Amino acid sequence: MMQPLRVLRSRTLVMPLANVDTDQIIPARFLTTTTNEGLGKQLFADWRYLPDGAPNPDFILNKAVARDCRILVAGRNFGCGSSREHAPWALVDYGIQAVVSTEIADIFSSNALKNGLLPVVVDEATAAWLIEHPGADVTIDVESATLALPTGASIAFPIEAFSRHCLLNGVDELGYLQSKLPDIERFEAERLCRH
Amino acid sequence: MTASTLFEKVWKQHEVVPETPATPAVLYIDLHLVHEVTSPQAFSLLRSLKLPVRRTDRTLATMDHSTPTLTDQVFGNVPITVDAAAKQVRQLEQNAADFGVELFGLRDARRGIVHVISPELGASRPGMTIVCGDSHTSTHGAFGALAFGIGSTEVGHVLATQCLLQRKPRCFAINVEGKLPPGVTAKDLILAIIGKVGVSGGTGHVLEYRGSTIRALSMDERMTICNMSIEAGARAGMVAPDEVTFAYLEGKPRAPQGADWDQSVAGWKTLASDPGARFDLSVDIDASALEPMITYGTNPGMVVPIGGSIPDSAGDAVQDKALGYMGFRGGEAMLGKPVNTVFIGSCTNGRLEDLEAAARVLKGRKVASGVHLLIVPGSQKIRRDAEAAGLADVFRAAGADWRESGCSMCLGMNGDTVGAGQYSLSTSNRNFEGRQGVGARTLLASPLTAAASAVRGRITDPRDFL
Numbered sequence: 092m093m094q095p096l097r098v099l100r101s102r103t104l105v106m107p108l109a110n111v112d113t114d115q116i117i118p119a120r121f122l123t124t125t126t127n128e129g130l131g132k133q134l135f136a137d138w139r140y141l142p143d144g145a146p147n148p149d150f151i152l153n154k155a156v157a158r159d160c161r162i163l164v165a166g167r168n169f170g171c172g173s174s175r176e177h178a179p180w181a182l183v184d185y186g187i188q189a190v191v192s193t194e195i196a197d198i199f200s201s202n203a204l205k206n207g208l209l210p211v212v213v214d215e216a217t218a219a220w221l222i223e224h225p226g227a228d229v230t231i232d233v234e235s236a237t238l239a240l241p242t243g244a245s246i247a248f249p250i251e252a253f254s255r256h257c258l259l260n261g262v263d264e265l266g267y268l269q270s271k272l273p274d275i276e277r278f279e280a281e282r283l284c285r286h
Numbered sequence: 287m288t289a290s291t292l293f294e295k296v297w298k299q300h301e302v303v304p305e306t307p308a309t310p311a312v313l314y315i316d317l318h319l320v321h322e323v324t325s326p327q328a329f330s331l332l333r334s335l336k337l338p339v340r341r342t343d344r345t346l347a348t349m350d351h352s353t354p355t356l357t358d359q360v361f362g363n364v365p366i367t368v369d370a371a372a373k374q375v376r377q378l379e380q381n382a383a384d385f386g387v388e389l390f391g392l393r394d395a396r397r398g399i400v401h402v403i404s405p406e407l408g409a410s411r412p413g414m415t416i417v418c419g420d421s422h423t424s425t426h427g428a429f430g431a432l433a434f435g436i437g438s439t440e441v442g443h444v445l446a447t448q449c450l451l452q453r454k455p456r457c458f459a460i461n462v463e464g465k466l467p468p469g470v471t472a473k474d475l476i477l478a479i480i481g482k483v484g485v486s487g488g489t490g491h492v493l494e495y496r497g498s499t500i501r502a503l504s505m506d507e508r509m510t511i512c513n514m515s516i517e518a519g520a521r522a523g524m525v526a527p528d529e530v531t532f533a534y535l536e537g538k539p540r541a542p543q544g545a546d547w548d549q550s551v552a553g554w555k556t557l558a559s560d561p562g563a564r565f566d567l568s569v570d571i572d573a574s575a576l577e578p579m580i581t582y583g584t585n586p587g588m589v590v591p592i593g594g595s596i597p598d599s600a601g602d603a604v605q606d607k608a609l610g611y612m613g614f615r616g617g618e619a620m621l622g623k624p625v626n627t628v629f630i631g632s633c634t635n636g637r638l639e640d641l642e643a644a645a646r647v648l649k650g651r652k653v654a655s656g657v658h659l660l661i662v663p664g665s666q667k668i669r670r671d672a673e674a675a676g677l678a679d680v681f682r683a684a685g686a687d688w689r690e691s692g693c694s695m696c697l698g699m700n701g702d703t704v705g706a707g708q709y710s711l712s713t714s715n716r717n718f719e720g721r722q723g724v725g726a727r728t729l730l731a732s733p734l735t736a737a738a739s740a741v742r743g744r745i746t747d748p749r750d751f752l
Binding site: 118205 | 299302303307308309310312314323324326327330331335351352368370371373374377419420421435436437438439440442443446447448449450451453455485486489490516517519521585603604607697698699706716718719720721724725
C-alpha cells in the first residue's frame with residue numbers, strides 16, 4: 092500500500108534536458124527483473140556510471156547537491172517512450188517523490204501516480220525559475236494542488252481528482268475498481284458476444 | 287445525434303461507468319495481451335491479494351522481449367545466454383499455468399512479438415479495446431481498435447477486473463492525402479508525421495490517421511503507422527476499419543465466422559468518424575511530396591529526408607547532446623555515412639510485407655563486407671511464410687543473419703545488441719541513447735532503406751536500387 096502524500100518539502104534536483112525518455116531513466120537491460128524493488132541504484136544508469144561502473148562525476152546525481160532531494164525538476168516531455176513502470180519504481184526507490192516539468196508523458200504520469208510519485212506540470216515561467224535556481228527549497232501541497240517557491244509565489248498545478256484522493260489517503264485504484272464489479276458484470280451481460 | 291469520431295464511438299461502447307469530475311471512467315477491456323517483461327509484478331500483486339485472473343478468455347500471453355532469437359537457444363538445448371531473461375521466461379510459464387492464462391510459449395508455432403501475433407490470429411479486431419504492458423500496443427489501432435500501452439500496476443488491474451480507470455483523451459486528426467512516391471513507405475510517412483507533430487505533440491490525444499493515402503495502405507502498412515503513434519506522445523493511434531481491414535481479417539483463426547462474421551462487419555462499418563465530427567487538433571500531410579526519411583538524433587522526431595543534411599543545433603541543448611552522442615555535426619549530409627549493423631525487424635517493421643521489401647533490394651546482391659545484417663521476423667508464422675516464399679533464401683544468399691522471431695535488437699535486453707559507438711540502421715521505433723545497447727547509435731528508417739544501406743555499407747537512398 093502507498094504511503095499517503097500530503098505535503099512535500101524539499102530542495103530541488105534540476106535536470107533541464109528535454110525529452111528524457113524512460114530508456115534513460117532505466118535502460119531495458121535492467122528490465123529482466125521480476126520484482127519492483129531495489130531499482131534506485133539503476134536510475135539513469137548510463138548517465139550516472141562510467142563504462143567501468145564508477146560514478147560519473149559530471150552527472151548531477153553524483154554531486155553533493157543531489158543528496159536528499161526529493162523533488163526532480165525536469166525538462167519538457169519527461170518520461171516519454173516506453174511504458175515501463177520500472178521508471179517510476181526506480182525514481183521512487185532512489186527517493187524522488189515529485190517530478191516538476193512543463194510537460195510529462197501520459198503513460199509515465201499514470202504509472203507515477205500509482206506509486207506515490209507526483210507529476211507536477213507547471214507553466215514555462217515557473218519551470219524557467221526552477222531551472223535557474225537549482226536546490227531551491229520548494230513545498231508541494233497535494234490537497235490544494237499548489238507548489239510554493241521560496242519567493243513566496245504559489246503556483247497551482249492540475250491534478251486528476253481521483254488520483255489526488257488516492258495520494259492523500261494512501262489508497263490504490265484497485266479497491267475502487269473492485270467495488271464496481273457489479274457494474275462490470277452487468278456490462279458484460281448486456282454486451283455478451285459483441286466481439 | 288451529434289457527430290462522433292471513431293475514438294469517441296469505441297470509448298462510448300466500453301464505458302462501464304462514465305467519468306465524473308471526481309472519478310475517471312471505468313473502461314472495459316476486450317483483449318489483454320501479456321508478455322514476460324511487464325507482467326511478473328502484476329501476477330505477484332494478484333497472488334498477494336489471492337485474486338484470480340478474472341477473464342482468462344480475454345487474456346493472451348506470449349514471450350518476445352527478453353527471448354533469444356538464436357535457433358539453438360529457442361529450440362535446442364543451449365541455455366538462454368541472459369540468465370535473468372531465462373528466469374523471466376520461466377516465470378511467465380509458471381504464472382500462465384498457475385492462473386490459467388493461454389500462453390504461446392518459447393517453442394509454440396504461434397509465438398512472436400505480441401503486436402504481430404494478435405493481428406495475424408484475428409484476435410485484434412475493429413471496435414475493441416486492447417491493452418498491453420507495452421507502449422507499442424498502439425499498433426492494433428490499425429484495425430479501428432482503441433489500443434494503448436499501460437504500466438504493470440494497470441496490468442494487475444486488468445487481470446483482476448478486466449477494467450481500467452481512465453480519463454477520456456482528446457482527438458487529433460492526421461489528414462494524409464496524395465500518393466506515396468515509389469520507394470517511400472509507411473515507415474517514411476510516420477517518421478515524417480512525427481517530425482511534423484513533434485515527440486510530444488500528441489500527448490493527451492488519440493490520433494486518427496485519415497485521408498486517401500491511409501485508405502490506400504495495406505494492414506501491414508497501417509500497423510507500421512499506428513505502431514509509432516506513441517513516438518509522437520499520443521495515447522493511441524487509430525484507422526477507421528474498411529474493406530481492407532475486413533479482407534485481412536476474414537478467415538483468420540480467431541475472427542468471427544459465418545453469420546457472426548456478417549453481423550460483425552455490419553457493426554464495424556458504423557465505426558468510422560461521422561462527417562463533421564470534431565477533432566481537438568489536426569494536421570495535414572501531403573504524401574506525394576515525401577521522400578525516404580531517416581533519423582539523425584536520439585529521438586524519433588529528429589528526422590530528415592534521406593538526401594537532406596543534419597540541422598544545425600543553434601545552441602539547442604537537446605540537439606547538442608544528441609549530435610555529440612551520435613558523433614555527428616550540424617550541416618553534414620546523411621547519405622554515405624557508414625553503418626556497422628543493419629536491423630530489419632520489430633513490431634514496427636517485422637511483418638511479411640517488410641521482409642518482402644527488404645528481399646526486393648537484397649535479391650542477387652550481397653551485404654557489404656564488415657556489415658552485420660540481422661533480419662528477425664515478427665512472428666514464427668512470418669518466419670515460416672518467409673521461408674515458404676523464398677525470402678529467407680534471398681536473405682541467406684545475401685549474407686544476412688536470419689533468426690527466430692522476437693523483439694531482438696529493438697531493445698538490448700535479449701542478447702541481441704549493438705556495440706558502443708557503432709552505427710545501427712534499424713527499422714525499429716526508437717533511436718534513444720543506449721536503446722540497442724550501451725553507447726549504440728541508432729538511425730531509424732524503412733526496410734527498403736535498411737536493405738539498400740546494408741548492401742553498400744553506407745546510408746543509401748533505396749531508390750538507387752528500385
